Amino acid sequence: MRGLTKRYGDVTAVEAIDFDIVGGSTTGLLGGNGAGKTTTIAMLMGLVLPTGGSISVMDVDMLRHRHRVLHRINFESPYVDMPMRLTVSQNLTVFGRLYGLDRLRDRIAEIASALDLTHLLDRPCGRLSAGQKTRVSLAKALINQPELLLLDEPTASLDPDTADWVRSHLEAYRAERGATILLASHNMPEVERLCDRVMMMKEGRIVDDGAPGELISRYGRDTLEDVFLDVARGTGRAEAGGAEVGRAEAGRGAIAERGGRALQDSD
Numbered sequence: 001m002r003g004l005t006k007r008y009g010d011v012t013a014v015e016a017i018d019f020d021i022v023g024g025s026t027t028g029l030l031g032g033n034g035a036g037k038t039t040t041i042a043m044l045m046g047l048v049l050p051t052g053g054s055i056s057v058m059d060v061d062m063l064r065h066r067h068r069v070l071h072r073i074n075f076e077s078p079y080v081d082m083p084m085r086l087t088v089s090q091n092l093t094v095f096g097r098l099y100g101l102d103r104l105r106d107r108i109a110e111i112a113s114a115l116d117l118t119h120l121l122d123r124p125c126g127r128l129s130a131g132q133k134t135r136v137s138l139a140k141a142l143i144n145q146p147e148l149l150l151l152d153e154p155t156a157s158l159d160p161d162t163a164d165w166v167r168s169h170l171e172a173y174r175a176e177r178g179a180t181i182l183l184a185s186h187n188m189p190e191v192e193r194l195c196d197r198v199m200m201m202k203e204g205r206i207v208d209d210g211a212p213g214e215l216i217s218r219y220g221r222d223t224l225e226d227v228f229l230d231v232a233r234g235t236g237r238a239e240a241g242g243a244e245v246g247r248a249e250a251g252r253g254a255i256a257e258r259g260g261r262a263l264q265d266s267d
């Protein structure tokens with residue numbers, strides 16, 4: 001993404017953000033409510049048109065030719081319901097056809113088995129529990145074996161056991177397929193576990209960027225949750241003038257530098 005901006009009338013949801021994501025990595029997008037995470041992901045998928053800037057996914061200009069790459073991408077969010085009256089099987093069939101998959105019956109049987117959904121295939125999606133719905137959403141998100149998987153709070157409202165199960169499945173999928181994952185989450189232990197790198201968003205900007213361990217040490221904290229609170233509240237070592245320290249420690253190129261500048265600007 002380069003200079004990516006989204007304005008809704010007077011509200012600037014995302015402001016001139018730039019980032020690259022390395023193939024095969026899992027990147028976390030963190031930020032408080034309204035920071036711009038969902039808008040960023042929606043622009044990546046082409047669901048929301050940016051006000052300015054550019055997006056390239058797997059060398060395809062998403063704003064001009066997204067149809068060339070959408071079949072290699074998928075998305076999951078518990079906030080997006082599947083059609084309620086269709087059964088699990090019907091829903092997966094619809095999405096599988098949208099992706100133009102061959103041998104769709106076999107693929108549905110395979111993914112249903114992997115996600116423990118076989119006994120639910122004939123049940124309408126509106127009659128599933130939250131955890132079951134999440135497993136169906138995940139099946140939909142993986143049906144085309146995406147190379148880029150976009151996840152918006154994939155474990156929100158799940159019990160700890162089901163959430164752990166979903167995380168393990170995501171880890172296994174990434175390891176097996178070498179997939180690239182972008183994950184917006186408010187769950188810090190989840191981000192620490194899954195992500196190689198974290199981008200911190202605040203008021204539409206990326207204000208810091210690094211591996212979870214790097215951010216924790218840069219802010220002089222014990223957990224990513226503490227770092228999150230520092231960024232959200234504008235407190236802590238890096239926010240209180242540590243941007244230079246952050247840059248020097250990071251020394252990891254343009255994005256970390258931009259994070260530092262954004263912090264200085266907001267100071």
Ligand SMILES: Nc1ncnc2c1ncn2[C@@H]1O[C@H](COP(=O)(O)OP(=O)(O)OP(=O)(O)O)[C@@H](O)[C@H]1O
Pocket residue numbers: 008011012013014031032033034035036037038039040
């Ligand atoms: N369709 C819309 N029309 C107007 N404003 C919008 C619209 N969608 C989002 N916004 C605004 O854009 C900003 C960013 O919202 P966004 O949903 O991207 O944040 P978020 O980081 O995903 O938040 P959350 O963690 O609460 O889901 C917010 O101020 C929000 O009110």
